[in-house]
Amino acid sequence: MDPDDLEELAGELQGKTIGGWGLVQLAAGAGFAAYVVWAAVLMPGFRRVPLRLQVPYVPSSAKQVENVMTLLKGRSGKMVDLGSGNGKIVLEAYKRGFSPAIGYELNPWLLRLSNYRAWRAGCYGKVFYQQQDLWKVNLCDCYNVSVFLAPSVLPQLEMKLLAELPDEARVVSGRFPLPTWMSTTIVGEGLNRTWAYDIKSVRQTGQNKPKGSSE
Template sequence: MAAPSELLCYGGMDEDGALDVVSELKGKSLGGWGLLQIAGGTGLVAYSVWALVLMPGFRRVPLKLQVLEAARRGFCPAVGYELNPWLIRLSYFYAWKSGYHSQVSYLREDLWKVRLHDCKNVSVFLAPSVLSLLEKKMLEELPDDTRVVAGRFPLPSWAPSTVIGEGAERAWAYDMRTVRQAAAAKQPGTEV
């Protein structure tokens, strides 16, 4: 081990030092090791972009599976709303691969701008932070005979009519008529 007086501290490179390094490397070939380092660095950058940007959209129960499962069980039309174009393309691929591409559709639309008035079955897989806002939207727009199924996280102020599964596989079902009756009963001066 080097004596403390022999240790060098690196505090950064000044502008002249950077120019010296560039001029020293000028004219030299990369070689196999240099190409391997560039390929490894590029792969690391690509993985980082995927992990930070795309992977959060690849949820445990992704859009493709929810909509495909609805179509398999006869719920038509089966429509999914998603803003991430990569997830939409991936969902269409899985629909094509499973033979349901003509029975499902994935629309690149903002869920908050879509009118839900004609939906009879709604599957929700969103972050808990937006579920209370979604409750309000669904209460205003969905018909009484609609069933809402929430995966992974329950709707915060609605009482479910059915709960199935355990842990991350748990799902909560809500009947809009019952939800509306409960909401009306909570408001003072209203009768059910």
């Protein structure tokens, strides 16, 4: 089964309740069994990251990718995806004119999958996937950032983004909003909902200041 088909199946199952008979039917299918094995291999890979900063891999849907691109429409320059997973967002960003387009991902299996996607799309060597801890990446020259991360790590991420990104940067967060920032624009519904944040606006309104700060 092709990785795209496996991920589409996973996306369809997200948020759905499946009865006992349905589970039996799924488990009996070779395709679903292949997905279970595939996911079991891909989901580890965070051994070097502290437990509180680990983020499980969930494949992005076509609609989620499209919503990210909608919120970055009309922009240009460097685009990075923090925790790039299957590489879909980075690849689509490159196709829409962002350069360089870079994905940061620790899991080597996901990096191989991302490079396979790029090769199949004729973009190998034009998009970049790096095996690097997103918490150690310097974002000072990044103007377009996408994140699909777990709520537990978003407070720490806000501090990193605010400390490193230039005023002109826009951050797009999928599935979950950044906890203390006020979004500029929102698109989509449910699991596909996506939020955009402009760093200059965040700084001007004093969002994410430490408690007790008078500055």
